[in-house]
Amino acid sequence: MGSATTQARTATAEALTNASGVDLDVARELFAAVGAVNGSAQLSGALSDSSAPAAARAALVTAVFGSAYRETTVSLLRRAAEQRWSTAAEFVDGLEELAVRAATVADASVDIEGELFQFSRTVASNGELELALGGRLGDASGKASLVSTLLDGRASAPTALIVSSLVQNARGRRVRSLLRRAESIVADQRSSIVATVYAAAPLNGAQQTRLQNALRARYGSAVSLNTVIDPTVVGGLRVQVADDVIDASVSARLADLRQRIAG
Structure with a gap:
């Protein structure tokens, strides 16, 4: 991903944060726009053409989507088109990310x-x-x-x-x-990280809270837990956050013990 795209994604996400009236209909329209832009090489190329003035790209968004979509949706699409994207494909990816973020904002109460x-x-x-x-x-x-x-x-x-x-x-x-x-x-979008937890049995509420607090202290961010029931864990937990793995399972300790004995 090019540096231009990284900056464009940040600016587009900020536009969503500052927008009002973002609901599921706006998210639905944004996803529809992804399909429309992706389906037309001419349109995706024109909207991501950094050699064209930003105002011209924004005006093209209004011409294409202005009569069909809500003003909030069109405003977000214009903001995305005004950015500099490294490629047309990355522009489409950026619109898709914007749509996912909008769906997230539409209802903060669901997991x-x-x-x-x-x-x-x-x-x-x-x-x-x-x-x-x-x-x-x-x-x-x-x-x-x-x-x-x-x-x-x-x-x-x-x-x-x-x-x-x-x-x-x-x-x-x-x-x-x-x-x-x-x-x-x-x-x-929710300023959290996702931790996948492998355990031999489901965690109760108190266990989840303790684990979330420990991970929050380690990573400095709120944590969303996804639990996978895995009998091979035997006891304890194995936690994965991105590429970081914390293995506190009984099976891992037994494996380590066997290595020590053998070695």
Whole structure:
């Protein structure tokens, strides 16, 4: 990712923070704009062309989307188009990130990170489902219908919108990769980090609180926990935050003991 894109993403995220009236309809329109821009090489090229004046790119957004989308949506799209992006593909990625962030802002009360994680686990455990959602041959509406069926009553509206929109416009990416990226964006929007906890049994409320407090002290940020029940852990916990792994499981201590005896 180029430095121009990094700065553009930051500016676009700030525009969302300062925007008013961001709800699920705005997020839905932003996802629709991602599809429209991605589907037209001419449009994506024109909107990400840094040699054109920023005002001209913003005016093009108004001309294309102004009559169909709400003013909040159009304003956010204009702000994104005014930035300098390294490539047209990164501009499309930036719009997608903006849409995920908008869905996150639309309802702060739901555990979108956890719901995305659980759906990702479902996909990972079912090869046929992953193929149905990520295969190049399936049509977008069919994938959206499948997501709706799977998540109906099991996930919030923001999560359902994010998942449905991503699988309809995968752009060659694997479903699990899309979900992990979305989970990371949601956590960043909420100024938190995601910790995946591997345990032999579910954690109770007090255990979760103690772990979150310990991780907050270590990483200096609020922590969202995703728990995976793994009998091989035996006891204790294994915690992964990005590439950082904290292994306090009994199985790890036993392995270490065996190495010491053997060595």
